[in-house]
Amino acid sequence: xxxxxxxxxxxxxxxxxxxxxxxxxxxxxxxxxxxxxxxxxxxxxxxxxxxxxxxxxxxxxxxxxxxxxxxxxxxxxxxxxxxxxxxxxxxxxxxxxxxxxxxxxxxxxxxxxxxxxxxxxxxxxxxxxxxxxxxxxxxxxxxxxxxxxxxxxxxxxxxxxxxxxxxxxxxxxxxxxxxxxxxxxxxxxxxxxxxxxxxxxxxxxxxxxxxxxxxxxxxxxxxxxxxxxxxxxxxxxxxxxxxxxxxxxxxxxxxxxxxxxxxxxxxxxxxxxxxxxxxxxxxxxxxxxxxxxxxxxxxxxxxxxxxxxxx
Ligand code: SF4
Numbered sequence: 017x018x019x020x021x022x023x024x025x026x027x028x029x030x031x032x033x034x035x036x037x038x039x040x041x042x043x044x045x046x047x048x049x050x051x052x053x054x055x056x057x058x059x060x061x062x063x064x065x066x067x068x069x070x071x072x073x074x075x076x077x078x079x080x081x082x083x084x085x086x087x088x089x090x091x092x093x094x095x096x097x098x099x100x101x102x103x104x105x106x107x108x109x110x111x112x113x114x115x116x117x118x119x120x121x122x123x124x125x126x127x128x129x130x131x132x133x134x135x136x137x138x139x140x141x142x143x144x145x146x147x148x149x150x151x152x153x154x155x156x157x158x159x160x161x162x163x164x165x166x167x168x169x170x171x172x173x174x175x176x177x178x179x180x181x182x183x184x185x186x187x188x189x190x191x192x193x194x195x196x197x198x199x200x201x202x203x204x205x206x207x208x209x210x211x212x213x214x215x216x217x218x219x220x221x222x223x224x225x226x227x228x229x230x231x232x233x234x235x236x237x238x239x240x241x242x243x244x245x246x247x248x249x250x251x252x253x254x255x256x257x258x259x260x261x262x263x264x265x266x267x268x269x270x271x272x273x274x275x276x277x278x279x280x281x282x283x284x285x286x287x288x289x290x291x292x293x294x295x296x297x298x299x300x301x302x303x304x305x306x307x308x309x310x311x312x313x314x315x316x317x318x319x320x321x322x323x324x325x326x327x
Pocket of ligand 1: 029030031032033036037038039040083084085086112134147210
């Protein structure tokens, strides 16, 4: 049985991060062509009931409700959070903190294992360059969120997931000060090509010059080759329990680098954990060995870079 599910509960994000698949879709206007979908409580109940009935997940499974989209945009989020508590499920959430959910509708946050606030720097200039939000609103929303969820019994791990770009390294100390003030952790990680063609183009040396020029001013690359030199060490660091990745439409995705456009099956066609395992096993074959590097690079978000700043 699976102990963890990664999934989206909505099919939109309101940010315009240049190096992210969803951000690119927003920037190009492609996302406007896709009708909005907010998973409601009936749809979530159908999913959970199926997963539990067929013992695909454990009764206390951890639902990480983020993959490609922003969960707070879904107006049904409070009901979904309450439902998880009532069914004994655990919750982990990532948010860009641009929007606040209706906390008055949330009964308890005792089942929250974690919340992470994804930040592209710590100043309006960095926000203009990546997310596109008002920075003061984001800070205020983080304060409010932490205060509200703590009042409702939150005892989990809360932290800022600070995306390091070349232009925002000098803002890290201010972020640390803010994190200390709010009483949460700061985790700094290198920003990268998130689900875009960039990973493979970089590795295959086929990246168009304009993109390479831009990326060379924004991203860090020096550590990428190092990741493969000590695979055993990084395999250990990146180890995580087997999980299922689902789209907001309850389709099984090959992994967290995919969205519903890459769906391989409906979870409702699966009637045991073994069937899901076999499906994932069948997807492993035939991978280009060069893409091993992509895997390590993508997992590098787990590596804390705080030591670079002595914090
Ligand atoms: S990186 Fe996160 S916040 Fe930015 S567009 Fe992608 S999903 Fe949205």
